[in-house]
Amino acid sequence: MASTVRVDLDGNEVKAMTICMIGAGGFIGSHLCEKILSETSHKVLAVDVYNDKIKHLLEPQTKQWVERIQFHRINIKHDSRLEGLIKMADLTINLAAICTPADYNTRPLDTIYSNFIDALPVVKYCSENNKRLIHFSTCEVYGKTIGSFLPKDSPLREDPQFYLLSEDASPCIFGPIEKQRWSYACAKQLIERLVYAEGAENGLEFTIVRPFNWIGPRMDFIPGIDGPSEGVPRVLACFSNNLLRGEPLKLVDGGESQRTFVYIKDAIEAVLLMIENPARANGHIFNVGNPHNEVTVKQLAEMMAEVYSKVSGEPALEQPTIDVSSKEFYGEGYDDSDKRIPDMTIINRQLGWNPKTSLWDLLESTLTYQHRTYAEAIKQATAKPVASS
Numbered sequence: 001m002a003s004t005v006r007v008d009l010d011g012n013e014v015k016a017m018t019i020c021m022i023g024a025g026g027f028i029g030s031h032l033c034e035k036i037l038s039e040t041s042h043k044v045l046a047v048d049v050y051n052d053k054i055k056h057l058l059e060p061q062t063k064q065w066v067e068r069i070q071f072h073r074i075n076i077k078h079d080s081r082l083e084g085l086i087k088m089a090d091l092t093i094n095l096a097a098i099c100t101p102a103d104y105n106t107r108p109l110d111t112i113y114s115n116f117i118d119a120l121p122v123v124k125y126c127s128e129n130n131k132r133l134i135h136f137s138t139c140e141v142y143g144k145t146i147g148s149f150l151p152k153d154s155p156l157r158e159d160p161q162f163y164l165l166s167e168d169a170s171p172c173i174f175g176p177i178e179k180q181r182w183s184y185a186c187a188k189q190l191i192e193r194l195v196y197a198e199g200a201e202n203g204l205e206f207t208i209v210r211p212f213n214w215i216g217p218r219m220d221f222i223p224g225i226d227g228p229s230e231g232v233p234r235v236l237a238c239f240s241n242n243l244l245r246g247e248p249l250k251l252v253d254g255g256e257s258q259r260t261f262v263y264i265k266d267a268i269e270a271v272l273l274m275i276e277n278p279a280r281a282n283g284h285i286f287n288v289g290n291p292h293n294e295v296t297v298k299q300l301a302e303m304m305a306e307v308y309s310k311v312s313g314e315p316a317l318e319q320p321t322i323d324v325s326s327k328e329f330y331g332e333g334y335d336d337s338d339k340r341i342p343d344m345t346i347i348n349r350q351l352g353w354n355p356k357t358s359l360w361d362l363l364e365s366t367l368t369y370q371h372r373t374y375a376e377a378i379k380q381a382t383a384k385p386v387a388s389s
Contacts, residue, residue, distance in 0.1 A: 014276045019043065019090070019092075020085045022076060022096045024051075024054060024095070030054050032095075035272055037057060038065075040272075041068075047082070048096075052226075054069075058071055076096060076122065086125045086126060094122050094133065095136050096114070096122075097188075098115065111183045112183050114187075116187035119191045120191075123135070126204060127198045133195065133207075134208075134209065135191070135207070138211060141188050142337070145338055147339070148338040163338075164343045167284075167285040174186060179334070180332075180333035181334050206283065207281045207283075207284055208284070209274070209286055210285060210288065211267065212342045213261045216265065217365070217370075219237055224381060232330075235300070238250070239301055239304050243367070244378045249301040251298055251321050252297070252325075255298030255299075257296065259296075270353045271288075273353055274351065280350045281351065286346060287342035288342070288353075289341075289355070291341050291344060293358065298321065301320065307364050308367050308371070311364060312367075
């Protein structure tokens with residue numbers, strides 16, 4: 001049960017609030033709903049087109065939570081009820097987005113509409129009704145690092161100012177227009193600029209979140225089990241799918257890109273701090289990631305293969321990875337950032353937040369969940385039918 005009295009970082013009482021959470025049924029939203037319901041007295045107006053990942057919060061056996069969460073099946077593209085829900089709430093959190101790289105090339109129009117056009121009414125309603133907004137963006141708005149344009153043997157590549165990504169200092173460097181993979185980052189940056197402008201000109205109280213590869217249970221889907229067979233989820237679910245099926249993990253262009261990964265439960269702690277500390281969070285953009293968990297995508301694949309062997313009890317593959325071209329895997333128009341390492345200065349100063357979970361530990365927790373949830377279903381799906389006599 002939630003404590004009756006919560007205090008913010010300055011010792012002030014946090015009063016119960018109503019939160020309109022758009023995209024509550026997704027990966028981040030489901031974990032955030034759990035956190036809010038289990039640790040606070042806040043109410044959630046959960047808005048999404050699907051509720052599969054929060055069904056356990058809506059069922060009668062979780063009565064103490066059911067009274068504080070309402071699910072509204074709304075497509076924010078065309079539903080007049082959205083403004084009413086935002087008016088009812090003290091705070092709106094916008095998580096809605098198309099955010100799988102496989103879609104950026106093949107569905108650039110949907111990507112731009114989802115991440116910019118569809119977000120416009122949310123920003124408008126919050127601004128017009130004087131409601132606070134926490135808007136989820138992406139670390140992809142930074143694009144490529146300055147360091148990636150330096151000669152490969154340049155010692156400057158090791159200088160943090162050329163690769164560390166800072167909210168209030170780093171430029172945003174995208175590839176050319178024909179590289180449609182950048183449609184997502186561009187749309188996200190433009191909505192950030194709109195939110196910021198509403199704050200500057202019309203007094204919108206806002207916080208912008210830039211997630212750096214949040215991973216954990218319930219992320220995306222496993223193709224052919226709880227998602228389309230031809231679907232291509234993000235890297236964690238892609239690699240999980242390969243491991244569950246006993247297939248080599250596919251490394252796009254050799255898996256040379258470098259990434260940092262943060263455990264979803266650590267990241268949600270940061271979001272709750274933003275929710276309950278508006279005086280410290282309003283007007284800020286926050287990187288939320290774990291710079292200590294930096295690996296190449298190839299190293300991530302190798303580590304996941306090792307961890308999965310441990311949690312499943314199955315022998316590791318003799319050939320754990322294979323290389324595929326980005327064109328073969330994602331189609332025409334793919335491009336990528338080289339590194340994504342967050343500068344944590346602002347979030348540490350404002351909210352005192354630091355991630356806790358190591359990459360090994362978060363992979364062990366996540367792959368244990370993946371194995372427990374999907375292994376039997378995949379075994380049944382791939383079992384050969386018995387031939388009739």
